[in-house]
Amino acid sequence: MSWSVYIITNKPNGVLYIGETKQLKRRIYQHINKAHPGTFSARYNLDKLVYVEHHKSEGDAKKRELQLKKWNRAWKIELIEKSNPEWKDLYQNL
Template sequence: MKHYVYIITNKKDGVLYIGETKDLKKRIYQHKNKVHPTTFSARYNLDKLIYSEEFETEAKAKLREKQMKKWNRDWKIELIEKLNPNWTDLHTEI
């Protein structure tokens, strides 16, 4: 079963949130609709999917998520801007 690591934000150069999920489409829907209103992403209105990676296993996805969460902000921005220089909301592509 596929698993995903993703980054969401509220605007270009805004707050970043890194997450992991087995159902990216459903998880982004939850962020956009504030299904869990007391979470970090809801509090900061993080609902724009700006980056995602696909993995074959949950273990690989969780490992990548942990790695990325340890990165400094500049590294995260560099990763995002390699594939999405305009920070376009990619939710329609999933």
């Protein structure tokens, strides 16, 4: 199983959350169902997976997550729109 870096949102051009996990489908399910009340993603109702990239190791995924978190908003939106221009929810395709 590979590590994943992902971006979730509540709507196109909405609030963005970047995370990393080894169990992507499970983690997104947790976001959708607000399994951890009070978290940033629960507070802003972030339940749409709009971007995913896979990495071979936890270290690579963590490094990429931290890199993306430092990017400005315009760069993050451009990254999403390159692979998902319609901001479709990718969760159903996992």
